[in-house]
Amino acid sequence: MKSLNRILNSQTVVLALGALLAVGLSVGLAVIFWPKQGKAVGSSENLERRPLTGIPEPALAGAYVPPRGYVCGRASGPVAFDGRLDAGAWKDVPWTDDFVDIEGDRRGKPRFRTRAKMLWDDSYFYVAAELEEPHVQASYTQHDSPIFHEDNDFEVFIDPNGTNHNYAELELNALNTTWDLRLPKPYKDGGQADDSWEITGLKTEVHVHGTLNDPRDIDKGWTVELAFPWEALGKLSKQPAPPRDGDQWRVNFSRVEWQFDVVDGKYSRVKDRREENWVWSPQGVMDMHRPETWGYVQFSTAAPGQATFRPDPAGPARHLLHRIYYAQRAYRKENVCYAPTLAELGLADVREETLTGPPELEADGERFRATVDVKLPGGGSQRWRIREDSRVWPVKPGE
Numbered sequence: 014m015k016s017l018n019r020i021l022n023s024q025t026v027v028l029a030l031g032a033l034l035a036v037g038l039s040v041g042l043a044v045i046f047w048p049k050q051g052k053a054v055g056s057s058e059n060l061e062r063r064p065l066t067g068i069p070e071p072a073l074a075g076a077y078v079p080p081r082g083y084v085c086g087r088a089s090g091p092v093a094f095d096g097r098l099d100a101g102a103w104k105d106v107p108w109t110d111d112f113v114d115i116e117g118d119r120r121g122k123p124r125f126r127t128r129a130k131m132l133w134d135d136s137y138f139y140v141a142a143e144l145e146e147p148h149v150q151a152s153y154t155q156h157d158s159p160i161f162h163e164d165n166d167f168e169v170f171i172d173p174n175g176t177n178h179n180y181a182e183l184e185l186n187a188l189n190t191t192w193d194l195r196l197p198k199p200y201k202d203g204g205q206a207d208d209s210w211e212i213t214g215l216k217t218e219v220h221v222h223g224t225l226n227d228p229r230d231i232d233k234g235w236t237v238e239l240a241f242p243w244e245a246l247g248k249l250s251k252q253p254a255p256p257r258d259g260d261q262w263r264v265n266f267s268r269v270e271w272q273f274d275v276v277d278g279k280y281s282r283v284k285d286r287r288e289e290n291w292v293w294s295p296q297g298v299m300d301m302h303r304p305e306t307w308g309y310v311q312f313s314t315a316a317p318g319q320a321t322f323r324p325d326p327a328g329p330a331r332h333l334l335h336r337i338y339y340a341q342r343a344y345r346k347e348n349v350c351y352a353p354t355l356a357e358l359g360l361a362d363v364r365e366e367t368l369t370g371p372p373e374l375e376a377d378g379e380r381f382r383a384t385v386d387v388k389l390p391g392g393g394s395q396r397w398r399i400r401e402d403s404r405v406w407p408v409k410p411g412e
Contacts, residue, residue: 077332077365079324081294081308083109085131086317088139092132096220096238098141106130106141106317112268115290115299123291125234127268133312135255137216137240142167142266146234149221150273150280151186157208160184160192161269163282167237170307172263173250177304177403180263181249183212187235189219195249199302202402214242228275256312261325265307266293305335305405327397327407329367330387334399336360337372337383341401350378351401369394384408 084107092102112127114120125145132139144167153160160166164186172180177199184192193212198204217239223232247254256262270289273280290299294308313320325331340358341351353376355361364371369386376382382400389395396408 077329079328080306081110082311082322082324083107083131083308084311084313084318084320084322085133085138086319087314088132088134089316092134092137092139092240094216094218094238094240096218096236098130098143098236098238102132103130103141106132108143109266109293112266112291112293113295115267115292115296115301117295117297120289123270123289125270125291127266127291129266129293131310132317133255135243137242138171138246140169140237140239140241140266142237144234144237144268147231148228148273148280149187149223149225149232149235151188151190151225153186153190154188156190157192157194158190160186160190161288163271164269165271166269168267168269168301169239170265170267170301170304171241171246171249172304172307173246173252173254174406175261175263175304176250176406179250180304181210181212181246182206183215183239183241185217185219185237185239187219187221187225189217191215191217196302198402198404199304201300201302204302212241212245214245216240226280228278228280258314259311259323261309261311261323263304263307264310265296265301265304267291267301305331305403326367326390327387327395329365330385330397331405333363333365333368333372334383334385334397334405335403336363337374338399338401338403341376341381351376351381 086106088102090102093100108128108130110128112123114123125147127142127144129140129142131141146165151164153164161168161184166184166186169183170180172178178197180196182194182196192208193210193215195207195210196204197207200206217237219235219237221232221235223234224230243254246252252262253260268291270291272283272286274283275281290301292301294306296303296306309322309325311320311322337355337358337360340360344352344358352358353374355363355372355374360372365385367388369388373384374381375384380401382398384396384398386394386396397405398408399405
């Protein structure tokens with residue numbers, strides 16, 4: 014019995030030491046990763062705070078959830094370019110749905126409202142946005158500065174041919190300072206931003222509804238007006254520009270929102286708080302460079318608000334191809350090569366009613382491509398394919 018007591022006492026000591034170690038480790042991690050509480054302008058007690066230790070893969074295993082869609086009507090006349098959206102060509106243009114958190118429902122509703130609207134004519138693709146903001150702030154003044162590092166901003170992402178490759182990004186702040194860049198492919202696939210690329214002929218305007226960089230009062234917010242020349246966008250992806258009636262481009266909008274202290278009468282970004290990202294079409298992860306989840310903009314020759322959005326018939330198939338793509342990324346991380354069969358990815362039984370048959374997979378260890386045949390609403394089918402660098406495209410005959 015004494016031996017048993019000694020064993021039990023030893024186990025108790027070990028368990029107690031383990032508990033103390035766990036508590037100490039938890040406290041240590043909290044000190045390292047959890048920011049200090051402060052009087053941040055616009056702070057929220059319910060804001061989730063966690064370290065940026067890596068970007069998870071999106072949850073693509075479930076049913077297909079279509080990205081948001083918008084019909085971009087044709088302007089009936091000249092678009093006055095002054096940053097104001099309450100009159101003229103913009104007056105009767107529908108708004109998008111309000112922006113949501115970049116991860117969807119995981120982090121709650123954004124603290125401030127953001128929404129956008131779009132138009133087009135023979136010369137430009139127009140984008141306008143309204144950003145509710147009680148403290149309008151901006152500091153960067155030099156073109157092609159990394160604006161989102163310090164400033165609240167508005168961002169536009171455009172992938173004209175929907176292949177996930179060769180897409181444009183534009184950022185701007187309330188001082189109307191811009192940063193435009195081109196991505197040959199997403200960062201996760203080894204893409205490098207081309208800062209030297211310029212949107213030649215781009216027009217931008219900002220109107221502040223309040224006082225810029227003055228913390229002594231409460232502002233209403235700021236509005237943005239942008240005009241992207243078709244010539245520049247057409248060269249980006251070799252798509253028809255202006256687009257044809259019914260053409261759909263992949264587009265998304267993001268708003269980066271920081272929290273600020275007031276120091277010596279000026280805004281000072283709180284350094285130990287991560288930014289909030291509010292977007293039109295949710296990404297599912299903290300990464301805007303997942304073009305497969307961007308929204309659809311459908312161009313119409315009809316007046317604004319007069320045409321109906323048409324869901325992409327290849328949407329479910331594209332979703333399935335990306336499930337295979339992300340499963341292959343995970344498989345290669347563990348096995349240093351790509352899986353040769355769907356069974357090894359756990360996707361042998363995957364089916365989609367809009368397909369004519371099961372997916373096809375080809376892999377040689379270093380590369381892979383997956384292909385599906387999509388049923389078209391009017392009859393017939395169309396082949397879609399994805400490869401290891403996430404490029405997804407409709408396959409041409411004989412390809």
